[in-house]
Amino acid sequence: MTCELCELAVEPVWRNDKLSVILVDDTAYPGFCRVIWNDHVKEMTDLAPSDRLVLTDAVWHVELALRDVxxxxxxxxxxxxxxxxxxxxxVIPRYADDAHFPNPVWTVAVRATDESTLAERRARLPKLAADIVRRMEKPA
Known part of the structure; x- marks a missing residue:
């Protein structure tokens, strides 16, 4: 059986032996990231306490990069x-003008975000990727 997340993690922004960080290819949500645990486990409680800290720290660093960039x-x-x-x-950046705001991104869209706004946000993705790598390589 194939795993969609394992297939997506083939080209991560950042990866180590524990986890991968990917940019989700979602035109409506530039900057949408996933932090994927490399091993197949279902729940946070399946991880050892030290691994739970590694994972939550990674989510924290990705959130910081998203906020900054x-x-x-x-x-x-x-x-x-x-x-x-x-x-x-x-880990999803949200804007008052996004397609679903203030609702979750998995609900029905309530508007279309202006394409020029989305293009400007997509232009930030290389800087976002570099910032994620920097933060993951040298966590604070």
Missing amino acids: MKPDKINVASLGNMTPHLHWH
Whole structure:
């Protein structure tokens, strides 16, 4: 059986022996990231305490990079995994003008974000990737 998250983690922004950070290819949400635990575990409670700290620290660093580079109005952090029971966290920059705001990104869209705004946000993605790598290589 193939795992969608393992396939996505083939080209991560950053990876070590424990986890991968990827930029999600979502045109409506530039900067949407996933932090994916490399081993197949379902829940946070399946991890050793030290590994839970590694994972939550990675989510924290990705959130910091998103705040600094993408300048969102809010960050959403979610761990669902209902369809793919492989431990991962969604870290999503949110803006008052995004397609679903103030609702979750998985609901019905209530507007279309201006394409020039999305293009400007997509232009920040190389800087975001570099900032994630910097933070993950030298965590504070």
